[in-house]
Amino acid sequence: MSREELEMLDTQLSGHFSGVGIAMRKVKNEIMVVQVLEGTPAQEAGIREGDVVKEVDGRDVTAMDLDEVVMLIRGPEGTTVSLGIYRPSSPELLRFEIVRREIQIPVLRKEVKEGGVGYIQLTDWTEDADQRIREALSELEGEGARSLVIDLRSNTGGYMDPAINAADLFLRQGVIVTSRGRVPGTDREYQADAEASWDLPLVVLVNRGTASSSEIFAAALRDNQRCTLVGETTFGKGSIQKIFRQEDGTGIRLTIARYYTPQGVNLDEEGLVPEVLVKNPVVGEEDLQLEKALEIARTST
Structure with a gap:
């Protein structure tokens, strides 16, 4: 780089x-x-x-x-x-x-939609994304949200740890993700703790631009039967990369591990396939994916 x-x-x-x-x-x-x-x-x-x-x-x-x-x-x-x-x-x-x-940078946007559905749109997994989500959940619940849609469309990833921590906000038990390193002895399994910040119904919205850390988050919730996945098959990036910084200010990006979903699947080139497949029209501004996600969230309360 x-x-x-x-x-x-x-x-x-x-x-x-x-x-x-x-x-x-x-x-x-x-x-x-x-x-x-x-x-x-x-x-x-x-x-x-x-x-x-x-x-x-x-x-x-x-x-x-x-x-x-x-x-x-x-x-x-x-x-x-x-x-x-x-x-x-x-x-x-x-x-x-x-x-x-x-x-x-406004990486998170939130509001309460019609029918008491909380809505969070996250554009990047920044260093503090999990904390921003935690605060948004508290505010949405205080504003009367009874279900939630998290929109990860076109969120191509970012830091892995905030995505894992954010998934933990919705889980009381179960595996979040497993990483398998290139070097022996570097494998790691991430488990949910016993606490959750949001126990109410949850829908996660994804598309072809949803990748990497976003896929870790979505797979953790889907595989633990914690959410309904709506939208299109995701990008499919199952590798963990690290940037090695050089003295001249440039960087070398190397793959150091691969991650596996709670069901033991590596998503490279495969992606996550939503339970509810919805495509938006190529022409026009109608958002059928969001409409379906909100409909499911409203009927889940």
Whole structure:
């Protein structure tokens, strides 16, 4: 992995970074702002969704890759970055001087849906993902949730330990996952403890983009008859990898073990097949998968 790739991964999995608080996407060779996070320097400065980033600190970024632009905008907390913004409603390039702050990545979103169904969407298994889920469960229960949907669609993984700890929040007994290392004597079985934070009905929502730590979590609950799995067959990544950091800031990613579900299955290239298979339409915004998950959760209370 290059230094830039490693820095981006570290930021993604830490759950926070120092920057201005915008999400960007490359659209027709333009760096477009697709989201402005609430309560961030970018929002306070007046950056809007749909703005196009043309310059960063006086440098033309039109021909740059998205990752390069992201790294230019991020920087030490308290420092200033200058953005040159094109906005269709303005004939001239708009310039913003923005002081960077620590930004919390919104990896978890929660709400209580109709019928008393709690809903948690998790986008990454960050270092503190299990704690965020624990807090969300407590808040949802206090808001009257009587069942729960956890949405892991397109969650490609992250740290393994938070996924194991999160699965333990829903289990009173049973195997969560087993890892088998390449070196003799490194095998390990992870068991649930006797306590659980959520005993009410649970649905886990997955798709082809659900992988790695997300599959560990989903398989642990499914194999222990603790949830109903809804959606599409998952990606199928059954390996545990470790990044060995080099002195020059780059990293080498190596497979050090394989993991096995409570039923003893390695998911490499196979994935988890949900009990309830649902595909979303290719065209349109209708979310049939979420609708089915909510329906099952409502009727399970």
